[in-house]
Amino acid sequence: MASTTASIVPTRSEVLWLFRSLLRTARQFTDYNIREYTKCRTVDGFRQNRTLTDRDALASAFSYGKAQLEIAKRQAIVYSLYAPKVKSIMDIKP
Amino acid sequence: MAAAARSALLNHLRVHVQAVPRNPSYTLSFNAIRRRFLSEEVRGSFLDKSEVTDRVISVVKNFQKVDPSKVSPNAHFQNDLGLDSLDAVEIVMALEEEFGFEIPDNEADKINSISLAVDFIASHPQAK
DSSP: OOOSSOOOOOOHHHHHHHHHHHHHHHHTOSSHHHHHHHHHHHHHHHHHTTTOOOHHHHHHHHHHHHHHHHHHHHHHHHHHHTOOSSOOGGGOOO | OHHHHHHHHHHHOOOOOOOOOOOHHHHHHHHHHHHHIIIIIIIOOOOOHHHHHHHHHHHHHTSTTSOGGGOOTTOBTTTTTOOOHHHHHHHHHHHHHHHTSOOOHHHHHHOOBHHHHHHHHHTOTTOO
16 A cells, blocks of 8 residues: 555465475575475574564565575586585485 | 299298297386376376375474474374474475475465375375
């Protein structure tokens, strides 16, 4: 209505879509450390913001998440070009 | 002269030919391989439901926030296991990794209990 910040509050399904997309992108990292960090960072970020109710805070958190998703997608491609030659010991299944 | 000798020789020459019986086990295995390729590469195969149930339950039990004693084949993620929608997304992602195929978003949103997850995975030909 009178909101001049033009903040679009994300719906529940949009938030879940962002969460799932971030986790899917995280899986693509070839390096164990980066892959696990991205996963943990995603889960922690959404847990931290799960109680948000303020419209502007919701909108800014969502747009921040979307920007991070774009970065993660780009970096997954860049890192795949410079994949480590040796697997992390955590990736080696007994 | 040479041609006459050749034809005379050919008239009397007999080569004993016997049909070699085909090895039945070889035929069978070849067919088995062909069937395997046709079914699993093209159509995919369905997993046994009890096996799927066991694997789904072990995945859910390994999830950090879940109390393993509460996990049963009919458990509901939110009501019985006390998980929220973010946890449900994480569990579905873990199931994707376990069964090696991707669950589309609209299907993943519907999975909110162990029995639904088992039904979906058991009816999906690409699950392995």
